[in-house]
Amino acid sequence: xxxxxxxxxxxxxxxxxxxxxxxxxxxxxxxxxxxxxxxxxxxxxxxxxxxxxxxxxxxxxxxxxxxxxxxxxxxxxxxxxxxxxxxxxxxxxxxxxxxxxxxxxxxxxxxxxxxxxxxxx
Amino acid sequence: xxxxxxxxxxxxxxxxxxxxxxxxxxxxxxxxxxxxxxxxxxxxxxxxxxxxxxxxxxxxxxxxxxxxxxxxxxxxxxxxxxxxxxxxxxxxxxxxxxxxxxxxxxxxxxxxxxxxxxxxxxxxxxxxxxxxxxxxxxxxxxxxxxxxxxxxxxxxxxxxxxxxxxxxxxxxxxxxxxxxxxxxxxxxxxxxxxxxxxxxxxxxxxxxxxxxxxxxxxxxxxxxxxxxxxxxxxxxxxxxxxxxxxxxxxxxxxxxxxxxxxxxxxxxxxxxxxxxxxxxxxxxxxxxxxxxxxxxxxxxxxxxxxxxxxxxxxxxxxxxxxxxxxxxxxxxxxxxxxxxxxxxxxxxxxxxxxxxxxxxxxxxxxxxxxxxxxxxxxxxxxxxxxxxxxxxxxxxxxxxxxxxxxxxxxxxxxxxxxxxxxxxxxxxxxxxxxxxxxxxxxxxxxxxxxxxxxxxxxxxxxxxxxxxxxxxxxxxxxxxxxxxxxxxxxxxxxxxx
Numbered sequence: 240x241x242x243x244x245x246x247x248x249x250x251x252x253x254x255x256x257x258x259x260x261x262x263x264x265x266x267x268x269x270x271x272x273x274x275x276x277x278x279x280x281x282x283x284x285x286x287x288x289x290x291x292x293x294x295x296x297x298x299x300x301x302x303x304x305x306x307x308x309x310x311x312x313x314x315x316x317x318x319x320x321x322x323x324x325x326x327x328x329x330x331x332x333x334x335x336x337x338x339x340x341x342x343x344x345x346x347x348x349x350x351x352x353x354x355x356x357x358x359x360x
Numbered sequence: 361x362x363x364x365x366x367x368x369x370x371x372x373x374x375x376x377x378x379x380x381x382x383x384x385x386x387x388x389x390x391x392x393x394x395x396x397x398x399x400x401x402x403x404x405x406x407x408x409x410x411x412x413x414x415x416x417x418x419x420x421x422x423x424x425x426x427x428x429x430x431x432x433x434x435x436x437x438x439x440x441x442x443x444x445x446x447x448x449x450x451x452x453x454x455x456x457x458x459x460x461x462x463x464x465x466x467x468x469x470x471x472x473x474x475x476x477x478x479x480x481x482x483x484x485x486x487x488x489x490x491x492x493x494x495x496x497x498x499x500x501x502x503x504x505x506x507x508x509x510x511x512x513x514x515x516x517x518x519x520x521x522x523x524x525x526x527x528x529x530x531x532x533x534x535x536x537x538x539x540x541x542x543x544x545x546x547x548x549x550x551x552x553x554x555x556x557x558x559x560x561x562x563x564x565x566x567x568x569x570x571x572x573x574x575x576x577x578x579x580x581x582x583x584x585x586x587x588x589x590x591x592x593x594x595x596x597x598x599x600x601x602x603x604x605x606x607x608x609x610x611x612x613x614x615x616x617x618x619x620x621x622x623x624x625x626x627x628x629x630x631x632x633x634x635x636x637x638x639x640x641x642x643x644x645x646x647x648x649x650x651x652x653x654x655x656x657x658x659x660x661x662x663x664x665x666x667x668x669x670x671x672x673x674x675x676x677x678x679x680x681x682x683x684x685x686x687x688x689x690x691x692x693x694x695x696x697x698x699x700x701x702x703x704x705x706x707x708x709x710x711x712x713x714x715x716x717x718x719x720x721x722x723x724x725x726x727x728x729x730x731x732x733x734x735x736x737x738x739x740x741x742x743x744x745x746x747x748x749x750x751x752x753x754x755x756x757x758x759x760x761x762x763x764x765x766x767x768x769x770x771x772x773x774x775x776x777x778x779x780x781x782x783x784x785x786x787x788x789x790x791x792x793x794x795x796x797x798x799x800x801x802x803x804x805x806x807x808x809x810x811x812x813x814x815x816x817x818x819x820x821x822x823x824x825x826x827x828x829x830x831x832x833x834x835x836x837x838x839x840x841x842x843x844x845x846x847x848x849x850x851x852x853x854x855x856x857x
Contacts, residue, residue, distance in 0.1 A: 255664070259541075266530060274556045275530060283537050289544050293448060319496055328531050333507055337514060337526045344519035357520060 253291045258285035272341065272348040276334045283327045290316040290323075368410050369422040369435040372445060373407075373501075375399055380603055381478035383738055389472030393460045396476040400456040403449035403487070411442040415844075419494070429493070429652045430554035436493030441698075444490045444622045447703050451614035452483055454823045459607045461820055462717045466605045475515055475821050479611065481508035486619045495543045495631075496553045499536060500624060502587070506532045509616060512608040513600050524599035524691045532597045535586030542580030545572045546631070559631050573632075574641065580627050581643070588620035590684055591654035594677050597796025601673035609669065613676055614710035620704050621683055625699075629686065629852040638690050647688030652782055654681030659789040662795070671793055675752060678786065679705045685779075686767055687817030695849035700842050701763035704751065704834060708759060711827035712748035715741050718820050722813040728797065729804045734808030735798075737813040740821055742801050747828040749794035751835070754787045760834040762842055 246253070258281055265278025294316035302311040342348050345356065379399040383392040411559060414420060414437055422435035437445070461477075467475050485505025489498050510532070514525035549552060549572050550561040562573065582593070589597040597617075601609050628637045637643040658677035665671045683705065686698015716726050718741045735742040753759035764783055771779035815821060834841050 254494070263534070266534065272526065279530060279533055282521070282534070286537055286540050286544065289541060290547075293548055315553075319553075322496075322500060326500070326536075330503070330506055330529070333510060334526070334529050334533075337522055337529065340514070341519075341522045341526060344522055353523060 251288070255285050255288045255292065258282075258288065270350040272338045272350065273335075275350075276331060276338070279334070280327065280331055283323070283330075285322060287298045290320050365409070365413075367422070368406055368413070368439050369420060369491050370424065371406055372403065372410075372491050373404060373484055376480045376484040376487065379458065380477050380484060383473055383477040383480055387470075387473050388676050389413055389464065389469060389476075390460070392473035393456075393463070396459070396480055397456045399480060400452040400483075404446065404453045407442070407445040407449040408650065411439075411446050411844075412608070414439050414442045418683070430552050430557035433497055433805060434493040434554055434556075435491050436556070437491060439844065439851060440625065441490045443703070443848060444619065444842055445487060447618060447706050448483070448486050448490065448615045451611065451706055453713070454710060454827050455607060455611050455614075455714070458610075458714055458717065458820045458823045461817060462721055463605065465721050466607075471515065475605070475608075478508040478511045478515075479608075479766070479778065480717040482512065482611070482616075485528065486615055489619050490622055493555050493840070494553050494556065495546065495555055496540075498626075499540050499543060502623075504535055505619070506536060506587075509608075509612060512612070513604040515608070516603040516605050518603050520599070521603035524596070524603045528596040528600045531586055535593075536581045538579045538583030538586070538774045540583075542576045542578075542583060545576035545579065547734070549573055549576070555626065555630055559633065562632070562636070573636065577627075577632055577637065577641065577643075581624070584620055584624045584627065588617045588624060588684075589677060589680055591650045591657065591677070591681065594654070594658070597677060598670050598673040601676065601713075602667060602669045606713065606720050610710050610713035610717060612819065613672070613713050614706040617676070618706050620685075620696075621680070621702055624684075625687065625852065631841045632662055633675055634690065634853060644688050644690050647684050648779075651681040651685035651688055652779070654678055655685070655782070655786040656789075659786050662793040663789065665793075668711075668728055668731065668797055669716055671728075671797065672709065672716070675790065675793060676705075676709060678790070679709070679752065681786075682763065682767060682783075685783075686763075686770065688776055689767070689770040689774060691770055691773050692849050692853055693766050693773055695853060696842060696846045697763050697766030697768075697770055699845040699848050700766060701760075702829070703841050703845070704759035704763050707827055707834070708748045708751040708831050711744050711824055711831060712752075714820075714824045714827070715745040715748070718816040718824065719813075721816055721820065725809055728800055730807050730809040731797070731801050732804035732810060733801070734810040734813060735802035737806060737810050738815045740815045740825065742798075744824045744828040749798060751831045752794055753790045756835070757832065758768040759841075761835055762838045766842065766845075772810070786812075 262278045262282030262285060266275050269275050294313040296310055296312050299310040299312040300308045303316055338348055345353050371624055376399050379395055379682040386392045420437040424435060425435040442550055463472055463475055467597050482505050485501045488501030492498055510525045510529045513528060514522050546558055550558050552561055576823040586593045601613060655678050658674045662671045662674035683698045683701050686694045751760035768780045768783055
């Protein structure tokens with residue numbers, strides 16, 4: 240019963256860590272450059288969760304100065320992650336653009352095929 | 361004037377950022393270059409003014425938008441950040457006059473303005489990391505500099521440049537994300553993002569047993585180590601340096617890894633402090649082991665390379681090993697050595713990569729075999745290479761000797777004399793890889809490539825000669841840079857005991 244309790248209490252963190260490791264695994268294990276970028280995106284997204292989860296309080300509102308509201312969610316992590324999302328989108332866009340150029344230059348986006356052609360790259 | 365002087369820290373970020381935007385709008389390569397040159401020459405003036413003010417009056421704290429820290433973002437310039445600001449801006453100022461011809465030669469006409477835009481964005485990011493006192497702000501600037509770096513690398517002529525840029529993008533993003541995870545854990549523990557505030561809230565007694573704090577230190581260290589190419593995390597660096605345009609390589613080799621080292625220093629000494637990083641956790645042992653491995657393995661790999669740019673790239677990895685060795689020693693002389701080497705290595709590596717850029721400009725190749733006899737054809741260019749090479753080895757009278765001297769003293773102070781022996785041995789390996797290039801360039805009959813070459817125009821030659829002269833100057837007048845570095849080291853170690 241204790242374990243079930245622990246699991247229920249840390250359920251959100253378990254999801255976060257699972258996404259984190261899964262994303263990182265995809266980046267390392269896949270040779271297809273698009274799939275690598277997808278993995279990278281999942282990895283980055285898991286970090287958004289890491290920030291947002293502790294900041295959200297059930298029933299909490301935005302921090303508005305009004306006697307009607309007593310419980311607030313912490314706005315700072317939300318704002319930070321807004322920035323991080325923009326960074327993530329920019330990274331993904333640049334990564335995809337590079338893959339397009341690589342495809343034009345090599346005719347493939349499989350890493351091992353490219354390494355075969357280059358030898359030393 | 362005094363009103364403006366108050367705003368010097370923010371100018372370090374705003375000026376290149378706005379200039380980057382203008383550069384993108386100008387579209388013409390030569391106009392963009394002129395703007396980038398003007399900015400690159402203004403920045404060191406601001407940086408030196410900042411250094412002067414910090415030397416006279418202590419830490420400068422700047423409130424962004426007037427919000428008081430720790431709620432608002434604080435820009436905080438202490439001696440270490442001022443020192444790194446001067447280093448980055450001076451390298452930029454030396455490279456820009458050199459850049460016009462080299463970029464015109466290596467990059468297509470309609471892309472030149474974009475090159476300068478990316479260069480200015482990269483400069484913005486690097487200076488921003490150095491000047492800010494906010495842990496999350498560092499991440500944002502880290503990504504600004506990284507994203508522009510990927511583009512700079514991808515502009516290389518060879519199609520392998522695209523591959524190198526892609527690989528660096530993957531590794532660099534993982535590094536930056538690790539950094540954010542670390543910052544997130546610290547925020548969960550302390551509720552603050554201001555570096556000074558975090559340090560104050562990480563009360564040593566409670567933090568020394570806190571698992572999230574340990575995890576944060578691990579994530580942050582690994583993330584930043586990816587960026588600074590500490591030994592097992594270095595795979596992206598040789599390809600990126602080898603295939604990027606010459607100007608980009610010279611700039612990145614002189615600045616990007618150095619700023620990453622700065623972040624590592626901030627993390628270990630300003631956030632976690634000596635008590636957590638060195639007494640509770642084995643950061644010192646890990647850094648020392650990896651540094652020695654980097655010094656050996658990278659230097660040996662450099663000996664067997666046939667592409668001179670790659671030789672220097674591997675040598676950079678080895679030299680980064682010396683810098684982290686200084687951090688790992690964690691005593692005043694060792695840390696002084698590491699910080700001085702940060703500065704000295706930037707000077708010599710930029711000079712070396714610029715001399716290679718000049719060779720590419722003249723003969724279009726930097727394969728070792730093609731460089732035969734180039735020394736007689738381009739004597740001044742190769743003289744710069746020889747001076748830089750001697751400084752890499754650490755010959756007395758060059759800047760490299762000063763840093764290695766301090767590192768050796770630091771190792772002696774700890775009683776680790778085998779380490780002194782290792783520093784000596786790796787210097788001897790440097791003799792081999794530098795000597796190989798020098799031998800081919802000066803003592804062989806000119807190859808078909810080298811035959812008609814001559815020294816590049818003055819606009820390329822003068823910056824190289826200036827950096828080479830600086831390398832010798834800081835080797836003879838040892839107090840100029842080492843005195844500041846010692847004050848920085850004393851501040852880092854003493855301030856947080």
